[in-house]
Amino acid sequence: MSTPLRLEVIVASVRPGRFAPVVADWFVRVARADERFEVGVIDLIDTPLPVDLSVTDEVRAYLERIDAADAFVVVTSEYNHGYPAALKTALDTGKREWRGKPIGFVSYGGLSGGLRAVEQLRQVVAEVHMVSIRETVSFHEAKRKFDAEGETRDGAAIDAAQRLLGQLDWWGRTLRAAAEPYPG
Structure with missing residues (x-):
């Protein structure tokens, strides 16, 4: 097997009392059990990104980490039929660092299981030239599922x-091995 893909799991919720760590920890355990991936976690509650998108030392470190990743999975809740504002800031903070990389979604929430947030995110990640993975993990009434x-x-x-x-591995390896750099 070739070198494992560097997968960054981004935990989107920053609310007090959030359920995100339960879902994220479960997914990280699943991903770390898969030897095709080297898994890191970027928890936005611990990642100080200015909402005005100014550049700080913390932002530079975040962008370096994003740039070094081969693939991403976002663990997101759904707030008012959308995704958390901290995640929008995290996506907007980068630009070229996201380009030509695959991203998957693990969502959770009430009856919709966070799927409305994921559908909005697919539009945003397309705009920053990412490849959205078709398969989504969704937990409806999440607190009852763990x-x-x-x-x-x-x-x-x-x-x-x-x-x-499986899809993230295929896309990540295909894009990492591209003969030409992404023309974004």
Whole structure:
């Protein structure tokens, strides 16, 4: 097997009392069990990105990390039929660093399972020249889907995570091996 892909998992929610760590930790465990990936976590609650998009030392470090990644997965909640503002800031902070890289989504929420947020995100990531992975992991009524240890028995989500990682691997390797740099 060739060199593992550098996968950054971005945790989008920054709200007090957020459920994000439960979902993100589960997905990170799944991804780290897959030897095709070297997995890092960027939790936006710990990533000080100015909303005015000014450049700071922290922003430079964040952009270097984004640039070094081969692929991304965003773990996002749904707020008012959309995605968290911290995630929009995180996406807007970069530009060329995102280009020509695949991104997948793990969403959670109430009845919609965060899917409305994901559909909006697909439009945004296309604009920054990313490839959106078709398969999505979605947890409807998420708090009911995890036990006290942060594990899930949601067969559809478990299966979707494996399919997402397979598609992310294919796109990540294909784009990393491209003979020509992305012309963005």
